[in-house]
Each structure stands twice: as C-alpha cells, then as structure tokens.
Amino acid sequence: MDVAEPVTLKTLAGELGLNVSTVSRVINAEPGTEAKWASPETIRRIQELARQRGYARNPHAASLRTSRSDLVGVIVPRLQDYVLATIYEGIDAAAEARGRVTVVANSLDDPIRQRLRTESLLARRVDGLIFGDAHQESPYLDELAARGVPLTLVSRRRAGHVSVTCDDEAGGRLAAEHLLSTGRRRFAVIAGAEYASTTLDRVGGFLEVLAGHGIGATDVDIHYTGFDAPAGQRAIAEILAGPSRPEAVFAVNDFAAIGAIGALQTLGISVPDDIAVVGYNDTPIAEAVNLTTVRSPMVEMGRLGFEKLLALLDKEEVQSERLAPQFIARSTA
Template structure:
C-alpha cells in the first residue's frame, strides 16, 4: 500500500493536514523539549504522526533556532566508574530536555582539557558541562570571559554555575559513622590534592573527629589518585606505618584497593578493620564484604547541571545535593 512514508519524508504540514490542526500546533506538540501535553488534540497529533511515520529532524530544527541540540560534556576519563556514571546521568538529563549529550575526555592535563573543549565548541554544542576537578583549573574563567554557556558538575569554583554533592557533609557522615561505632584510630585515604572533592571530604572527616574531641594528624591522611591501584598502594602505606581500626576511603575504587591491601596485611574488613567508601557505585553492595559507603545522587547532580545551563540570570548558581550514608557489612562496632 502506498503511504506518505513511501513517497518521501513526512513533514509537519503533512501531519497538520491529516490531524486537522495548524502546523504551529503540531510543532508545539511534537517538541520534545516542552512538557508532554495529554490534551485530546495533543494525543491525536501524536497518534497521526506515528501513523504517518513522522520523525522530527532535531538537527534541522536546531539550525533554524541557531542551535544544534547537543551538549558537550568533558570528563577526565570514562574508565573511571564515577565519571561513566556521571556522564550517563548527564545524558539522561539532557535527553529529558530534548538535547543529545556528547562526551570528550581530557585526563588530568589542563592543556588536553582546553584542546578537548575547543573540539566540542567547534562542533557547535549549545553548552558545556565540565566534570573535571582541578582546583587550579583556569578553563571556567576563560569560558566566562568568552560568554560561553557552561556549568560545572561534581565541583565548583565558586563563580561558574555548579551542581555537586556536598563533599564536606559526605566526609562528615562517613567518619561520624565510624566514631559512633567506637573507632578512635581512623586513617583517611583520599584523592589527589588538586581535586576539590578530595579536599572537601577530608574537611568533613576532620569536622566529625573534632566533634568527638579527636584531632586529625597529617600522617593519618594519605593523598592518592582515585583508582583501585592507588588504593592498594595507599592501603599498604597505612598498614605498614600503623594499625588503625578503621579507614575512610574517599571513593569506592580507593576502598576496594584498601580492601586488597588489608588482606595482604592480614586484616579482615568487617571484623578487625572497618572501612567506608564514597559514591556507592553498583559494585559496592555486591562485594564479598558489602561496602559501607556514602551514596551520591548522580541523577540529581546531573539534572542540576543541565538546568543551570539554561537558567535565567539571577537564579542561584551553585546547587549542592546532600549525600546519604549506606551502612553495610564492612563497618562494625569496636569491641572493648
């Protein structure tokens, strides 16, 4: 049977004529960026569009508005579980607004970060979300100076629009949990010094210890990368120099590495050693000893980062999402 789809591309005008409404009505109903109407007319328009095989050309539509319908996302690497989860959450949030997210990686190198940013801009993205984390990063200031629409995810420089978890509160919750279980000899393994998340979580831990009348000595904090291998090496350093009853690792990969180091040192996580991680990656609850960790709501952070790209001037530009503690078998009460 001969159909419009057989004869060529179905247009908005074809749908409008078949549905008995105006072209502007069809355009409004089928605009994925707008709230989905359930009116009789909207339902009829969508039904007709499906029957005719209409497919919205987002690229052409965007060009007419001077946009491409894409958002660029910059992350250090996608081999990092947290960065992969963050990008997936940003992609979902962008899609909910009718945009498509594309990703570029830059490692931890500022020059690579600038180069990757220019590549995304050359491809005409409508905005940028930076999920990089260097405290000495000059890129946000450069983007502000150029008037380029952008937001930061998982960190803030205090000026550019930012959506992040409350790292100070997360570190506080982790160590407060250990203190409440009776631990007093607590070591901390955190990320690199250039990462705002690493420093924020240490400050939260320091606050929890101070409330209990305990000081956080410098030798009890080990700065590392955010990978499993870095966690193993940091754990070895901790267990070689001391015998803490508990360790707070500032991300779950580090915690997994510390688990390995603890095994090599003859320590038993969940028995004579308590361990808390951070982020609550999917693997955390599925380990042989399920990991107590701080849950970070990536979808909320991503939605905030995308919203901030399009927020009108004058709205709050820094949004912090509260994390929550997820107690599991890797932490236990100190036996007196």
C-alpha cells in the same frame, strides 16, 4: 516512476486547516511543553497526522531556526570510572527525555586534554557543556564562562560555577561520626587528588568532626594517592610504613577502599577487627564486598546537572545544589 513529495509542515498544516506556525511549534516543542502552543485536541490531531504521514523533524533546519543544535557536551575524567559513568547515565536519560543528545569525551583528568576536548565539542556547535572533571586551580572554566559558554558541573564543584554535587562535607562527617562511635581514635585517610573538590570536602568534613573530639589534623595520616584500587593499595603501603598503625581508614572513593582492604588482607591484617575501612559513593561492588560506605545520589546528580544547564540556556536564574549523602553500615567498619 513518480517520486512521492516529501511531507512538510506546510503539507500537514494544509490538511489540518491550521497555520504552519502552530503545527511547527507543536511538533518542535520539547516533550511535555506542547500545551503552550495549542489545545489538547489540536495537539492530538497534529501528532496523529504527523505519524500517519511519516513526517520526520529536520534537526538541521530546527537548528538554523533556533540557533540551537540540541547537542550537549559532557566531559568526564574517565567513563570507565563507575561513579562518573553512573552520573553520565543520569545526564543522558534527562537529555533523552527533553529531546536532546549528549556527546561525551574523556579528559583523563588532564587540564590540557580537557581544553582540547572541550574546544572540539564547541566546534561541533554543542549548546552547552557539563563537566565532571573540574580542577580547583584550573582557570579554563572561568575562561569559558567569560566567553559566554553555558556550563554546569557535576560530581565536583568550583566557586563561581553552577554545580550539582553530593554534600561531601556532610558525607565526611558521617564517616567520622560512625568511626568514633565504634571507639576508634587513630585514623588514616586515603584522600584522592588535591585538585578535586570531592577530596577537599570529604576530608574536610571528616577532620572537622575529629577536631570536635580533640583529634587534630596533624594527628591524622593523610595520603593523596588517587581514587582507584591501586591508589588504595599504594596508600596502605605508605600508611603501614609510618610510625603508628591506624585503627581506621577513611577512603574518599569505594574503589580506593576496596584496594586498601585487599592490601590489608594480603598482609594478614583483619578488617575490621585490626583496622576498620570506610569508603564513599556506595557503588554496586561496595555492596558485593560488604563495604561500609557513604552513599552519594549519582544518577540524580547527573539529571539535575542537565536540568540546570537547560535552565541556563533559557536565561533563567540557577543556583548550585548539594544532595544529601547517606551512611551505609556494613561489615568493614
């Protein structure tokens, strides 16, 4: 039985009467960039014949030619975290549109695990990395940059690295301005983790506005318990054990806010009549429970984080970007 010869770039070029290099450049071009190599009619002929002949691009051969694997590694604290999962969807959609593949790993927000997972991805020849779990004091990202590893940050920022985040300081200011407009003057904050820029920026913006109204940071009850619902529940226990009850609580994450509301309701404390609650991110569950919150552009954050990484891979000048938040008023504040 005769075995069909594989269809190669040389085969296609011969049938079309074109140079192999022209056919190769068109077929291996990133989607939308084929016009750099040929006329629209030539591109149409090449792509049509490739489909007819069942030509399949060899990613391994392409990798050897370009020194790129077309793989991008993504490190997140936890994919079960809705915010990071949504940001990752933005990354993955942008990667698919550019003919790239993403590989995601969980660090559990642990610097040692972050290092191990990252080195594992680098051993698999990823072209670059996107981090959603940056810690303010960890030197590892600086080490990677010194080694020449292309990387960008999403969700959290860190000095010296290209990042795409929500303008979290502005978001904190929006929360404070709203609560002050309702006449509240005694505040508590469920602040997340001190190693995350999301905590530092959101709390910082919140306190900045309060200070402008004569309420100092020492007058605000701040609790660094975490970002999830149990963290919100723990924070409420600590807050209510204090000397004075706040009139409003700002949680730097919707899930912590929802945990706080549950704990308050269990104790018979009315939200917002007794204590108002504001969250952050505007996840779908926030809308479902009518949570007043600050919306962050999660999908766009991921998309831009990926696009900036590609720009770094192409040796372009790239700047960090902060995306505008939006205050969403509902029934909890």
